[in-house]
Amino acid sequence: MTDLRDSIDMWTERLIELTGGDIDEDEARALIAEIHDSATVAYREGVAEMEAEREE
Numbered sequence: 001m002t003d004l005r006d007s008i009d010m011w012t013e014r015l016i017e018l019t020g021g022d023i024d025e026d027e028a029r030a031l032i033a034e035i036h037d038s039a040t041v042a043y044r045e046g047v048a049e050m051e052a053e054r055e056e
Helices: 002-018 025-055
Strands: none
Touching: 002 025
16 A cells, blocks of 8 residues: 555655646645546456456
């Protein structure tokens, strides 16, 4: 779990830098968490589709 926290921290800092500080840490962290959650769902759906295709 530490790797995930480290990754979120790194991307949060990077997003703040990319926006020139226009968003605060809480906003950046929320966006990164939302992106992570969406990517996780998309990945799981993709894996499920591949498994379903294999079973056919």
